[in-house]
Structures are given as C-alpha cells and as structure tokens.
Amino acid sequence: MLMLVLGAAFAQAAEAPPAAADPVVEQRLKDLAEELRCLVCQNQSLADSNADLAVDLRNEVRSQIQAGKSDAEIRAWLTQRYGDFVLYRPPLKTTTLLLWTGPFVLVAGGVIGLFVALRRRRARVAAPALTDEERARAEALLRPDPGSPPA
Amino acid sequence: MTRFLVPLAIFLVLVAFLAVGLDLKPREVPSPLIDRPAPAFELARLDDPARAVRLEDLRGQVWLLNVWASWCVACLDEHPVLLEFSRSSPVPIYGLNYKDQREAAIAWLGKHGNPYTASVVDAQGRVGIDYGVYGVPETFVIDREGVIRYKHVGPVTAKVLNEKIVPLIGKLRS
Numbered sequence: 001m002l003m004l005v006l007g008a009a010f011a012q013a014a015e016a017p018p019a020a021a022d023p024v025v026e027q028r029l030k031d032l033a034e035e036l037r038c039l040v041c042q043n044q045s046l047a048d049s050n051a052d053l054a055v056d057l058r059n060e061v062r063s064q065i066q067a068g069k070s071d072a073e074i075r076a077w078l079t080q081r082y083g084d085f086v087l088y089r090p091p092l093k094t095t096t097l098l099l100w101t102g103p104f105v106l107v108a109g110g111v112i113g114l115f116v117a118l119r120r121r122r123a124r125v126a127a128p129a130l131t132d133e134e135r136a137r138a139e140a141l142l143r144p145d146p147g148s149p150p151a
Numbered sequence: 152m153t154r155f156l157v158p159l160a161i162f163l164v165l166v167a168f169l170a171v172g173l174d175l176k177p178r179e180v181p182s183p184l185i186d187r188p189a190p191a192f193e194l195a196r197l198d199d200p201a202r203a204v205r206l207e208d209l210r211g212q213v214w215l216l217n218v219w220a221s222w223c224v225a226c227l228d229e230h231p232v233l234l235e236f237s238r239s240s241p242v243p244i245y246g247l248n249y250k251d252q253r254e255a256a257i258a259w260l261g262k263h264g265n266p267y268t269a270s271v272v273d274a275q276g277r278v279g280i281d282y283g284v285y286g287v288p289e290t291f292v293i294d295r296e297g298v299i300r301y302k303h304v305g306p307v308t309a310k311v312l313n314e315k316i317v318p319l320i321g322k323l324r325s
Contacts, residue, residue, distance in 0.1 A: 039180060039285035052250070053285055056276050081283040083183040 025065050032071055033058055036078065037086050045088065182283050182302045189216075189291070189299050190281035194271035197248050197256055204245070204271045206297060213323045215244045215316070216291040217267070217307075218279060220251040221259035223287045229306035230263050236312060237266035242320055246270030249279050249287055292316060294323045 033047035040051035046058060057078070064074050075087065084090045092100050130138065184190075193205040217233060219226045237244055246267035248256045253272065260270070273279050282291065285304075292301040301319055303311055 042177060053276075053280075056280065060280060080183060081280060082285065083181060083283070085180045 022066075025062060028065050028071070029058065029062050032061060032065075032074060035088050036061075036075075037088055039082060039086065046086075178286065179304050180285070182299075184283055184299045185302060187299060189293050189297050190278070192271070192273075192278045192281070194247075194273055194278060197246070197253065197260075197270035197272050200253075200272070204269060209243075209245065209293070210297050211295055213242045213295060213320055214268075214293055215240075215242060216247055216282075216293060217244055218247045218249050218282070218284050218287050218289040219270075220249045220287055221255040222251065223249075225306045226288045227263065229288055229290075229308070230266070232307050232309055232312055233266040234264045241324065243268035247278065247282075247284075248272050249284065250274065250276040290316070292319055292323070 030047055034045050036046040036057075038044045038046050038049035038051055038054045038057075040053050041049050044051075044054075046054050046061075061074055061078075064077065069077075078086050084096070090096045090099065189206060191206045193203050196202045196204055233244065244267050246269070248270045250273065252274075256270070256272075260267075276284075282289075283302075288306055290303045290307050291299050294300050300323060301315065303315070307316070
C-alpha cells in the first residue's frame, strides 16, 4: 500500500501535461481513458487515477494518439499487456458469456417465475370455493327462518 | 415441503458463491502474457551502464525475472526469500530495476544483499509496461524458448517459491 502511495507521490511531478497540449488529442485521451481501468486502484478509471502507472499509461496512450493510432489499436495494445481486465467493457467471448448474458437470464427467470405464480393464483381464485351442493346448503342456512320475526 | 426447500436451495447457492468470492484475489489480474513470448528488451545493466542485456542473450536457459525497486516496500518482504533462493538456485535471477534511481538502487542492493545475476535498468518503466507490470514486486518464470510460463504479482513467499516456482523450474529444465 505504502508503495502505491509513494508511487502516487512520485507521479505528481511528472503529471503536468505539455504546455501546448492539443485539445483534440486530450479529448480523445480523456474519452479513451474513461473506458479503461487503472490496474493499481482498480475501481478508478485510467482517466481518474493518479497512480504512477496510470500516469505512465496515459502518457503512452497520448503519444500513440499523436502517432495516429486508432482507438481500437490502442485498446489492443493495452489488452495485449494487461488483458481484458483493463477494459470496462469486456468483449463478448466464452469466458465473459455469463457476465454479458447473466442479467438477462436472471430477468427472464424472474419473469417466468412471476408468470407461473400469477397463473397459479388465478387458478386458485377461479376455482369455485364451494360445490353446487354446498352452495345450496349454505343458502338454505342463510335464508331467514320464516318462523322467526324479522330482526 | 418445497416451500422450505426452495429458499434453502437459493440460500445455499448464495453461500457457495460468496464463499468462492471471498477466496478470489481481485488484485491478481490474470496476465495475458502467460505462454506468450517474453517482450524483447535491451537495457543497461545497473552495475555497468555501458553494458546492455538483451532478451536474446538469455535465450536457451530457464530464468527468473524479478521486478524490483528501492522505493518498493513490499520488495523487502520477498528479499530474504530471493537471497536464500539465489544461493542454491539452479537458474539465474535477473532483476528489472523499475522506475528507480541508479544510486538508490545500488545502495539498496548494498544494504540488503544482491540475489541477482544482474539487474537491468528500466528507468521510464517502458519495459515494465510491455511486461504488464502493475504492482511491484512481480516475478516471471521464462523458459528456454523465451516464453513466459508463470507470473507472480506481489512478494514471493517461501510457499509460492517452493510450491509453484521451484517445481515449474524443475519441469522446464527437465
């Protein structure tokens, strides 16, 4: 941990971008870096992190943009070294299949479960609570007794 | 009966997922470089800046690449392990002195001992990036053909050395 803190402290000095920074390059760098994960502080994007390595990688991405590399080429360059882990949007492949389809599978399961539960309930409500014979008996019992005076 | 079994089953599945999750180490990012050729480099030696070490020079032998720096606190944890290993090691250990200052690095080796056959200087950390280094210390096992066969992120412990690295070296050398 201390090593990271020290690294970050070192980074401050090297952080200042070149004075005549090209705003187009900087914007592309920012857009790209926001989609990339910092490996040192893993819940920060490369754009947000001040870790030493993040600064280095931003500088590297900046010089690649200046060299005319496409975003896809730069992403490929990074994943070649650090794996899909650096991408906040991992590509769809067999190892990430569950990641991409999991939420939809869960929603589909929930919808099916809800549907089944509702159908079961409707069947229960629709089923007459009493048979015809029971109904007749109940009505007979509830009918006011002609012998007694009205309440 | 099912009214109890279903929630119990869901609960057990959840517990299983959480138990596995507890054991995962998110700091250890799987490296895409395993079983890939080690990235080429040509770097000056720490002890003699006039002499360079190239990846090709190391071909034909199994060797360890250990990324270290004098500012790296965790490197001190693994240092005794590496020193001990270097005394009986059948393979050379090369150090990649990562984003360090030469004098500080030399002083550090003087103070704590030098387990390295040689250290090379990666002052800008460019070679480090090629090797996907993100948390110093890191250790790579590279085979005779120059292919990376294993990577360990963080301090090498005696356990990692004896259970992973030494058996792998034995296999690669046989």
